[in-house]
Amino acid sequence: MARQVEIYDLLNFMRSADASDLHLAANSPPILRVDGVLRKTELPILLPEDVHSLIYDIMNDEQRRIYEEELELDFSVEIKAMGRYRVNVFNELYGDSAVFRSISEKTYSFNELGLPSVLKDLISHDKGLILVTGPTGSGKSTTLNTLINYINENMQKHIITIEDPVEFIHGSKRSLIRHREIGSNTKSFGRALRSALREDPDVIVVGEMRDLETTALAITAAETGHLVFGTLHTVNATKTLDRVIDQFPSTQQSQIRVMLSESIVGIISQVLMKKVGGGRVAAFEILIGTPAVANLIREAKTFQLPSILQTGSNIGMTTMEQSLVTLIKEKKINPSDAMDVVSNSTEFKKMLDK
Numbered sequence: 001m002a003r004q005v006e007i008y009d010l011l012n013f014m015r016s017a018d019a020s021d022l023h024l025a026a027n028s029p030p031i032l033r034v035d036g037v038l039r040k041t042e043l044p045i046l047l048p049e050d051v052h053s054l055i056y057d058i059m060n061d062e063q064r065r066i067y068e069e070e071l072e073l074d075f076s077v078e079i080k081a082m083g084r085y086r087v088n089v090f091n092e093l094y095g096d097s098a099v100f101r102s103i104s105e106k107t108y109s110f111n112e113l114g115l116p117s118v119l120k121d122l123i124s125h126d127k128g129l130i131l132v133t134g135p136t137g138s139g140k141s142t143t144l145n146t147l148i149n150y151i152n153e154n155m156q157k158h159i160i161t162i163e164d165p166v167e168f169i170h171g172s173k174r175s176l177i178r179h180r181e182i183g184s185n186t187k188s189f190g191r192a193l194r195s196a197l198r199e200d201p202d203v204i205v206v207g208e209m210r211d212l213e214t215t216a217l218a219i220t221a222a223e224t225g226h227l228v229f230g231t232l233h234t235v236n237a238t239k240t241l242d243r244v245i246d247q248f249p250s251t252q253q254s255q256i257r258v259m260l261s262e263s264i265v266g267i268i269s270q271v272l273m274k275k276v277g278g279g280r281v282a283a284f285e286i287l288i289g290t291p292a293v294a295n296l297i298r299e300a301k302t303f304q305l306p307s308i309l310q311t312g313s314n315i316g317m318t319t320m321e322q323s324l325v326t327l328i329k330e331k332k333i334n335p336s337d338a339m340d341v342v343s344n345s346t347e348f349k350k351m352l353d354k
Contacts, residue, residue: 076165
């Protein structure tokens with residue numbers, strides 16, 4: 001059967017619908033994700049050969065070769081007048097499938113994203129580790145790009161980003177920015193991080209701290225005079241620190257706790273919530289690396305961090321629950337939606353009633 005639609009038509013359709021993601025799968029029409037919700041389109045059902053052709057149209061020869069060997073592939077693509085996309089291609093039971101994630105070309109301000117102003121102080125540090133965390137699709141990349149853009153516009157720094165793949169491309173402003181993509185510009189996060197330490201950077205952005213080697217090198221870089229940004233798929237500060245420490249063998253964990261306690265500048269955990277009237281808005285948990293926080297990390301008492309967060313509002317800390325309450329009182333989100341993401345609904349209801 002002849003294919004009925006071109007990949008460029010689908011990407012245009014995706015943009016016009018203001019969708020964040022486009023899903024292509026055999027025996028299904030194209031599916032969009034809009035405001036966090038999957039929506040089937042009225043377009044014709046795609047046959048396996050249709051999906052195969054659509055996917056192969058967007059890949060170059062090298063990407064096709066890697067995909068055929070590995071059966072899955074991440075890459076980014078930029079299409080003139082249509083924008084930039086992060087693409088994951090994979091093989092499943094009925095053949096080839098793909099997800100296209102639209103990468104916003106817009107740079108957002110702190111106010112537009114609702115980012116707490118205390119983050120401007122955190123990213124002004126000369127060295128240390130800042131982690132941006134949250135589940136998939138929580139807006140981590142957008143937040144991270146806003147922080148990097150702020151540095152780029154206001155400080156004279158040398159910034160190196162290491163990503164898989166490169167998503168948002170920053171043009172150098174007051175800062176000098178270099179982007180490195182895994183596979184295209186470097187073989188691995190580990191090699192790129194080791195190399196970065198010899199490239200006179202002030203700021204290093206690690207797309208994802210996904211393995212022990214990358215995590216260890218990122219912490220070392222933060223300790224040795226660089227401001228390092230990393231991302232993790234964790235839901236709060238406590239789980240983030242535990243995840244980092246648990247990557248290491250038990251014999252090394254005491255040393256890593258000490259290194260983390262000395263290098264952690266802050267942890268930004270976030271979720272995206274449905275916004276009243278349409279769209280989405282982020283709720284944040286902000287942990288700042290104070291001496292009290294450093295002491296709890298060093299002594300393996302991260303379970304006590306929630307109490308520090310609750311009482312640290314005077315210096316800019318906030319719990320996820322406090323952030324959600326603020327959004328509810330500002331009538332930006334519905335209480336019922338907030339209930340779906342809090343860990344203790346009974347305590348949260350008490351907070352709302354105050």
